[in-house]
Amino acid sequence: MRISVLGIYAILYLIFLYAPIVLLPIFAFNDATIIAFPLTGFTTGWFAELATNTALHGAVRNSLFIALMSAVIATGLGTMAARAGATGEFPFKRGIIGFIMLPLVLPEIIIAVALLVILVQILGMNLSNWTVIGAHVLICTPFSIAILNGAFQNLDPSMEEAALDLGETRLSAFRLVTLPLVMPGIISSLLISFTISLDEFIIAFFLTGSNPTMPVYIWGLLRFPASLPVIMALGTILVTLSIILLTIAEYFRRRGNARAGIKDTGGFL
Amino acid sequence: MTALIHLTGVQKYYGDYHALRGIDLEIRKGEFFSLLGPSGCGKTTLLRTIAGFETVSSGTLMIDGKDMKGVPANLRPTNMVFQSYAIFPHLSVGENVGFGLRKYPMTKDEKARAVGEALEMVGLGGYGARAAHALSGGQRQRVALARALILKPKVLLLDEPLSALDKKMREQMQVELIKLQRQVGITFILVTHDQEEALVMSDRIAVMFEGEIGQLADPETLYRRPNSRRVAEFIGKMNFLPGEVTKLGERITVEVPGLGTSEIGKEQAPGGAKLGRSLIGVRPETLAIQFEGEATDRRVADATVDEVVYYGDMTYYDVRIAGIEKPLTISMKNLIGRPVLDVGTRTRVIWDERSLVVLAR
Ligand SMILES: Nc1ncnc2c1ncn2[C@@H]1O[C@H](COP(=O)(O)OP(=O)(O)O)[C@@H](O)[C@H]1O
Ligand SMILES: [Mg+2]
Numbered sequence: 001m002r003i004s005v006l007g008i009y010a011i012l013y014l015i016f017l018y019a020p021i022v023l024l025p026i027f028a029f030n031d032a033t034i035i036a037f038p039l040t041g042f043t044t045g046w047f048a049e050l051a052t053n054t055a056l057h058g059a060v061r062n063s064l065f066i067a068l069m070s071a072v073i074a075t076g077l078g079t080m081a082a083r084a085g086a087t088g089e090f091p092f093k094r095g096i097i098g099f100i101m102l103p104l105v106l107p108e109i110i111i112a113v114a115l116l117v118i119l120v121q122i123l124g125m126n127l128s129n130w131t132v133i134g135a136h137v138l139i140c141t142p143f144s145i146a147i148l149n150g151a152f153q154n155l156d157p158s159m160e161e162a163a164l165d166l167g168e169t170r171l172s173a174f175r176l177v178t179l180p181l182v183m184p185g186i187i188s189s190l191l192i193s194f195t196i197s198l199d200e201f202i203i204a205f206f207l208t209g210s211n212p213t214m215p216v217y218i219w220g221l222l223r224f225p226a227s228l229p230v231i232m233a234l235g236t237i238l239v240t241l242s243i244i245l246l247t248i249a250e251y252f253r254r255r256g257n258a259r260a261g262i263k264d265t266g267g268f269l
Numbered sequence: 270m271t272a273l274i275h276l277t278g279v280q281k282y283y284g285d286y287h288a289l290r291g292i293d294l295e296i297r298k299g300e301f302f303s304l305l306g307p308s309g310c311g312k313t314t315l316l317r318t319i320a321g322f323e324t325v326s327s328g329t330l331m332i333d334g335k336d337m338k339g340v341p342a343n344l345r346p347t348n349m350v351f352q353s354y355a356i357f358p359h360l361s362v363g364e365n366v367g368f369g370l371r372k373y374p375m376t377k378d379e380k381a382r383a384v385g386e387a388l389e390m391v392g393l394g395g396y397g398a399r400a401a402h403a404l405s406g407g408q409r410q411r412v413a414l415a416r417a418l419i420l421k422p423k424v425l426l427l428d429e430p431l432s433a434l435d436k437k438m439r440e441q442m443q444v445e446l447i448k449l450q451r452q453v454g455i456t457f458i459l460v461t462h463d464q465e466e467a468l469v470m471s472d473r474i475a476v477m478f479e480g481e482i483g484q485l486a487d488p489e490t491l492y493r494r495p496n497s498r499r500v501a502e503f504i505g506k507m508n509f510l511p512g513e514v515t516k517l518g519e520r521i522t523v524e525v526p527g528l529g530t531s532e533i534g535k536e537q538a539p540g541g542a543k544l545g546r547s548l549i550g551v552r553p554e555t556l557a558i559q560f561e562g563e564a565t566d567r568r569v570a571d572a573t574v575d576e577v578v579y580y581g582d583m584t585y586y587d588v589r590i591a592g593i594e595k596p597l598t599i600s601m602k603n604l605i606g607r608p609v610l611d612v613g614t615r616t617r618v619i620w621d622e623r624s625l626v627v628l629a630r
Binding site: 156158159161162163164165166167168169176177180181 | 320322341342343347348349351352353355357358359368369371372416417420
């Protein structure tokens with residue numbers, strides 16, 4: 001069998017991408033405190049340890065709450081912005097849409113520092129889960145807009161007009177016709193915002209109050225080499241969860257396209 | 270018949286673009302009315318203005334004696350069949366058709382019966398439970414019709430409803446739409462760019478150009494007596510001849526080089542006649558080739574065949590007549606015993622003063 005240069009490149013590239021992630025479950029099930037080959041034996045003990053760590057449970061609960069709130073708020077804002085961008089007519093439309101997409105490319109460290117200064121120094125607020133939620137909404141909203149933009153752009157503008165024509169008000173026309181038709185996009189946006197918020201570290205590190213989020217807690221654990229395998233176990237669970245969430249998001253995105261009769265042109269997965 | 274819709278001086282601007290330039294129009298109760306014109310002339314804009322999706326920039330729109338200023342689309346006695354049909358893909362056929370009944374004080378059974386009857390009316394009886402997104406183009410259009418008609422609107426607005434269908438389906442739906450309109454007695458306003466469709470279906474037609482109405486008439490008048498060159502060009506085929514109006518009065522005298530002097534009735538100058546150089550129109554089927562052995566008591570002119578196009582049932586001849594610069598097109602039915610003439614054949618053209626039209630420039 002002949003293997004081309006390009007084929008070798010592709011294989012090396014895939015190894016580069018996924019080797020670190022593949023190492024996670026390997027060491028999560030290895031019964032040694034030191035992360036090194038050769039493997040010494042199989043254990044599920046690290047997972048059992050996870051189950052009894054109450055500080056970690058608190059961090060996970062915090063993160064889930066923050067991720068849920070961020071996803072809901074960002075998707076709400078994203079829906080409005082995407083709809084305005086797709087169907088509205090107002091001055092400086094392109095400029096405004098471009099401006100709210102900007103956090104997508106801003107370095108998170110800049111956002112984190114800037115928000116810290118504003119919230120604490122200028123506004124005199126206390127850091128809490130809500131400050132993290134505010135910042136996560138800021139970074140998730142552009143993703144939400146990008147996802148929902150497609151959904152709204154693919155929507156025939158006559159759909160909502162037809163509902164108006166048949167006696168519905170603007171609000172009920174949106175609820176009865178537009179919303180169900182963009183629902184796959186909304187679910188996809190919720191899942192992706194949730195995932196982004198859940199594993200976001202830099203902003204959370206700066207803005208978190210007395211209760212750390214899960215990534216911040218994990219970072220704290222790194223100081224103790226003995227807890228590394230536990231982190232590996234936790235990482236394994238997170239990776240699995242992320243893949244499941246993104247797959248569901250992609251499924252809804254495609255279903256939305258299929259329903260609108262659009263040929264699929266790639267996506268997240 | 271009384272006017273149901275009254276437009277007076279209706280103008281519409283999109284920013285700087287003047288889409289409707291003063292439309293005065295009366296549409297009667299129960300008539301099948303068409304807005305015909307080339308793409309971009311403002312037909313859809315006018316229809317959407319009546320439906321309430323566009324606001325008028327100036328002028329008034331009355332429906333059934335009420336000024337529609339400030340009345341939103343959902344409160345107007347109009348319903349629309351959209352060009353894309355806008356069938357809700359997440360609902361079943363029955364739910365689509367019954368959509369407008371949501372707010373009506375009817376029991377579930379009454380609504381179900383109404384939906385069934387509406388589907389029956391458009392020939393889709395028993396389709397209620399089907400998924401709407403799986404329908405064919407023709408079926409979607411029927412669903413759109415049923416969905417609009419179930420509300421018994423005073424006016425049904427149709428925006429190019431047949432343009433997405435293939436030719437055969439289109440012709441079938443033309444006939445069905447006419448029957449449906451007679452059956453329900455509702456005023457239909459149809460937007461189309463297809464002149465044949467407008468002629469076949471309408472009681473009256475408004476021909477639009479660049480935001481204005483060029484002519485408003487019944488199909489026969491529109492075809493036989495277009496008032497201007499652009500209407501004549503848009504509807505059917507027409508030969509244009511340079512001529513001169515030499516006398517006005519009860520009857521109008523026109524000189525056409527090559528055809529001589531004719532006296533015509535006033536109705537043959539629907540756009541008004543003025544003394545001096547004028548444009549004269551004559552339809553190909555009102556001219557005839559005089560074949561061997563065919564006698565006539567009408568006027569004739571010597572001609573030479575310049576071009577022959579054979580269509581099976583018809584033959585189109587371009588003939589040259591001394592004194593006329595451009596060849597005249599003549600359409601002839603290929604009746605039994607009639608030969609198809611060759612290019613260069615010398616022949617005679619039969620014509621009639623009654624088929625001349627003086628066109629406003
Ligand atoms: N929402 C709009 N904004 C700006 N221009 C428009 C809008 N809708 C239509 N137009 C313009 O108005 C003109 C008439 O459009 P339309 O009524 O759709 O024409 P028709 O239906 O006769 O093809 C076109 O030149 C079109 O570009
Ligand atoms: Mg149009």
